[in-house]
Amino acid sequence: MAGRAKQKAPPTPDIPILEWVSAGAGGLMALALLALVLIDARKEHEPPILKIAALETVRTAGGWRVMFEVRNEGGETAAGVHVTGALADGETANAVLDVVPGGSAAEGGLFFKSDPRAGRLALRAEGFVEP
Amino acid sequence: MTSESLAAEIRYAQALARAAAGALLFSLPLFMTEEMWRFGLYMDRHRLALMVVLALGLITGVSYYSGFERTTGLFDDALDALAAFAVGAVVTLAAVVIFGVVGREMTVGEIAGIVAVCAVPAGMGAVVAANQLAAPEDGDDRRKREAGYFGELFLMGAGALFFGFNVAPTEEMMLIGYKMTAVHTVMLVVASAAALHLLVYSLQLRGQHERREGSGHMATFLHYTLAGYGVALGVSLGVLWFFGRLDGVDAAMAARMTIVLGLPASIGAAAARLVL
Known part of the structure; x- marks a missing residue:
């Protein structure tokens, strides 16, 4: 030195x-x-591509809670992501995620009265806005 | 290592500690502002890179005029500016990690964006407040006292940015712009210029400005108030552009937002000699 x-x-x-x-x-x-x-x-700045997956379903006091994860596989950020879960019996639940950055994931939860494991649970990201 | 150079190292370490305190003191409100994190994530990447480069230049300039140690020349000031930026970046990273603003789910690019956008005010705070917190013999404001007219304008611009940056990222700049009518806007322009003039003039009376004898309100108004307000508006416009607030906005709305941000910017410009 x-x-x-x-x-x-x-x-x-x-x-x-x-x-x-x-x-x-x-x-x-x-x-x-x-x-x-x-x-x-x-980086390729592709608009958001949102993939949604159910994580865990737990029985709570008033019904059932389904945790979900939204993964944004596009490059750009999605804000105000509306997530809807629908059960086979027609029951629906909604949640809004403030922000899902590009290449990242965000989590949320939905509450149902009836058991989501009984029939098919359809999870869908309905839309987003640009931040 | 001689005892003299050891003493210099210790003095520099103390200056760095003051710089960290300064970065916290001046930028903590911004670390705790949601818009700053958002800008870190979504701000146009080229603008963000340009902002970091310009900030380094600005910090060098501020270090030249005041700064946290007695510098020997512009090269020394550039070194100090980089050191101040390092302090700002480290303090920023520590703050956003502790706040849980950045987490493992984020990409490195996103974290870098948040640190970069917050390190700009933190780096400025580091170089500015280090001088403010320093004992009189440790700081360096010789050149500030001897600054020429362009030096004065530069300091005004730095003061405008320093003070204006605190509110510039907030959504309220837009909201206030929407709420103001034409009458409000004109009143705000007059109020900003008046506040700027009163501050500059009263600072002169306090002997902060060593101006020629007999420089009255009119000369001060022309030389410093009008020029200072112009600098403040320019800085405001630039900051709004960096934050993408001017994108897709018509000229009238852009002007209103610039005038809104122009108020804190003018006060920062006027108080530059006190603050920087």
Whole structure:
């Protein structure tokens, strides 16, 4: 280290080493942030594609709770995602997810009076708006 | 390592600690603002990258005029600006992780976006407040006292951005723009310019400005109030553009939003000498 410092003395010797270190860290962070942000910009920005899956169904005091996950396989963010679950007997339940970012997932839950496991449970993301 | 250089290291470490305190002091309200996280996620990526680059330049400029240690030249200021940005980014990351704003379900690009957008005010807070919190002999405002007219305008712009950034991301800029009629808008312009003028003039009287003898209201108005209000409006327009608030908006609405943001920006511009 000492030998290298002799070879490559900093141009202004009165600058503390800590300043070099923290400035270097800041420069790396700024470059990394810029790189990540710009890579994000180059990604295919396809509108949201929402895939929805039921996670777990649990009996609660007033009925049944079905947890679900909405996965956005598109590149762009979906906001105000309306999720509807319909049972075979015609009972429906709704939930709205504020935001499902592109390439990410968000979870929510639906409540039903009758047992969702009895018949077919149809989960559907009905629509979204751009944030 | 000589004891002298060790003392310099310790002084710099103290300056960094002050910078972290400053980043928190000035940017915590923004870390706790939902719109900032949203912008981190959805803001146009090229604009975000441009904002980070411009912020680094601006922090360098602020470091030149005040900054957290006595600098030897622009290169030293650039190093300090990067250090301030590092402090801002680390403080931001710590805050958003603790708040649960970023989590494992997010992609690296999204987290980078949130950190980048929040690190801009945090980095400015780091370089500004470090000087404010410093003991008089540690800070560096020699150049601020000796700044020429363009230096003054730069400081006004930095002050406008620094103060305006606190409210610029909020939806209220739009809401207030919708609520105001033409009469309200004109009143707000007059009020902003008046507030700017009173602040600049009273700061002059306090001896913060070392101006020529006999520079009265009129000269101050022309040199600093009008120019300062112009700078404040320009900064406001730029910030609104960065945040995508001007996209798909007609010119009248854009003007109203600029004037709304122009009020805090003018007050920041006027108080730049006190704040920066």
